[in-house]
Amino acid sequence: MAADLDETLVFQPRLDAQGLIPAIVTDAGDGRVLMFAHMNEEALRLTRATGLAHFWSRSRQTLWKKGETSGETLRVVSILTDCDQDVLQLIVRPEGRGAACHTGRRSCFYRRLEGDSLTLVDDLRLFDPAKTY
Amino acid sequence: MAADLDETLVFQPRLDAQGLIPAIVTDAGDGRVLMFAHMNEEALRLTRATGLAHFWSRSRQTLWKKGETSGETLRVVSILTDCDQDVLQLIVRPEGRGAACHTGRRSCFYRRLEGDSLTLVDDLRLFDPAKTY
Numbered sequence: 001m002a003a004d005l006d007e008t009l010v011f012q013p014r015l016d017a018q019g020l021i022p023a024i025v026t027d028a029g030d031g032r033v034l035m036f037a038h039m040n041e042e043a044l045r046l047t048r049a050t051g052l053a054h055f056w057s058r059s060r061q062t063l064w065k066k067g068e069t070s071g072e073t074l075r076v077v078s079i080l081t082d083c084d085q086d087v088l089q090l091i092v093r094p095e096g097r098g099a100a101c102h103t104g105r106r107s108c109f110y111r112r113l114e115g116d117s118l119t120l121v122d123d124l125r126l127f128d129p130a131k132t133y
Numbered sequence: 134m135a136a137d138l139d140e141t142l143v144f145q146p147r148l149d150a151q152g153l154i155p156a157i158v159t160d161a162g163d164g165r166v167l168m169f170a171h172m173n174e175e176a177l178r179l180t181r182a183t184g185l186a187h188f189w190s191r192s193r194q195t196l197w198k199k200g201e202t203s204g205e206t207l208r209v210v211s212i213l214t215d216c217d218q219d220v221l222q223l224i225v226r227p228e229g230r231g232a233a234c235h236t237g238r239r240s241c242f243y244r245r246l247e248g249d250s251l252t253l254v255d256d257l258r259l260f261d262p263a264k265t266y
Contacts, residue, residue, distance in 0.1 A: 009251040022169070109222050113211070
């Protein structure tokens with residue numbers, strides 16, 4: 001089965017036991033990883049139908065149109081799948097102010113491990129989260 | 134708690150109920166997403182101690198040094214964490230032949246969704262998987 005999944009051109013995303021598939025979101029401009037979230041079948045369907053990224057919030061247990069509250073929608077340019085079709089990569093053009101992270105930063109990945117602690121590698125806030133959420 | 138996790142410089146990775154944290158692996162050269170896997174505490178410890186990526190295989194239920202069989206080790210340049218510290222990004226320099234994917238391709242993300250089916254966006258094989266595994 002694994003070899004089939006590797007080489008097939010049939011799109012058959014494999015959802016986990018909770019009906020979810022992880023999605024890595026990268027910027028179409030420079031390839032930077034912006035965020036990571038999960039999709040269920042409906043989030044994937046809506047993403048494909050509207051061209052805007054939708055996810056499933058595991059903490060709130062709700063379908064979630066990215067940017068619905070903040071305006072930081074993500075326009076999907078391409079969807080890639082990995083070799084065994086249990087992870088997706090969404091290549092997007094950020095809209096709004098270009099801050100995919102709820103902290104107001106462009107990316108959720110703004111801290112790097114240095115020794116035993118973290119260092120900020122990006123502290124530019126494109127919006128004030130206190131005024132947005 | 135969420136706001137603390139967002140801004141703290143204390144590294145406190147949040148493992149899930151299975152003791153795992155997802156890791157997105159990107160190429161230090163051009164930022165391309167190469168693969169996606171999970172780490173447990175020991176995989177993270179070994180990765181930090183050796184500078185080579187280690188993961189936890191959920192299918193085999195074993196610790197896994199990436200490249201142990203294939204020679205396709207991944208030298209870790211940086212480790213980033215996301216805003217709520219439940220996802221890691223490993224920025225790596227691929228060693229060996231530079232094929233992070235077990236199919237012999239540079240990246241596991243070599244197919245793009247076009248309409249309802251997949252299109253190969255990268256079919257260059259850097260090794261023959263039949264001879265490697």
